[in-house]
Amino acid sequence: MTEIQSLARGLKILDLLAAAEDTVGITEIAEYLGMDKSSISRVMQTLAVYGYAEQEASTRRYRLGPQVVVLGQTLLNRLPLRDQARPFLQQLVDRTGECAHLGVLTQNQVLYVDQVESLATLRVNTRIGTLAPLHCTALGKALISFARLDLPEELNPFTTRTIVNPDVLRVHLEQTRLQGYAIDDEEYNYDVRCIAAPVYNHDNNVVGAIGISGPAGRMNLEHIPEMAAIVCEVARALSNRVAFRRS
Template identity: 35%
Template sequence: MSTRKDIVQSVDRALTLLECLAEETDGLGVTELSNRLDLPKSTISRFLKTLLERQYIRQNPKTGRYQLGLRILYLYGSLMDHLDVRKVALPYLEALCRETNEVIHLCVRDGAEVVYVEKVESETTIRMHSKVGNRVLMHCTAVGKVLLSELEEDEVAGIISRKGMPRKTENTITDLNKLLTELSAVRSQGYAIDDIEHEEGIRCIGAPIRNHAGQIVAAISISGPTFRMTKERVEQELSLTIKYYAQLISSQLGYTCQRR
């Protein structure tokens, strides 16, 4: 465990300077930074020169004030890219399972397939075929539709062409144009529904998990038997619930939720 004796003073001061600049969107001048850090202007100027050289700060040409630079975004983006979405999401998946008493999945896309990376079951859920590591097709699952929903149409067509659109149930969408129409609805409403399209007797609803850049990196779903997962419950209750939890997880990955 480190103590104040282990702290490199110059590094500590430079980081404190960056934190001061982070608090002021209009930036700060040398005198203001000198007063805030209780350091001589000459010391502040040396810090600023070094940080300018490394592009961690910039100087406003009109005001002369110093502000955070774009290099800060590189560090932020690297942190967010390395966050383990499964580890971040798991507490929320467990909470969602407790609230709904249904099976909760976390999935990612791998090529033309969906991969289950986490599954949480409550004591009242019925046994489903899904398990961590399983792969399923995208056209007939709520999570698959979510993961496809913001891709360009030609990219969707290319992905679908690799595996085709085999019929899993009599409700499965097997026409690409119908799928594209549904993906448009997914984008506008913020969730997707698998209406007994992948597994008989099972209805699912899925929502997107976004990273700091707003990109869909994963999807979560609530799945259960149709006698509990009625259309009314899915559309009026669970659609709001799953979007809420998806936003919570996304915020932990750095996404600032916007009205969609």
């Protein structure tokens, strides 16, 4: 694996620009990458020429450029699942009162590609474009368990409830498969529970997962079965739609 260093530098800088709160100066970037600021200056000029970065005229500092939006939306618009899922996400919100999300598998992570917010004052907001781990989110667990994928190598803990033992996780996923839906019981964020179910295409491949997230108070353990039933029902309806099956 030969990695092209100057390209990799540029991409790392884009990541850095995204992680930064606001604009970033060339000196900071140079420090961060352990390089000379003159080199970074030229990298930034290149990124700017192609619209991936933008220099603020007044401060000469840099931020992400419009081209990243163009690319991001291009990819999102290319997911037909996304348009199809929208009304079903809305239905989930209407029927459960919690925020609904659509996730797909990429690079051993879940990518949240759509979201419908609930009207509740206290609500969970996972923005579109978020990447999250597979082993401790409901969407992620739905994806790996129903698509029968391998476990991720690293099972990092995020809360004390995160399942970090591969054997325990395997059993848990088997159980998930049997019950037809996945649950995240404060395994990624404290006070947040999620329920998710898979979406299939006409070849019976898992193409994504939809689910709801809410505060642990409302999503308490006795409500979960009925909410899960709704999630499963809507996910099944969406699968039928995706697979061109009628009803």
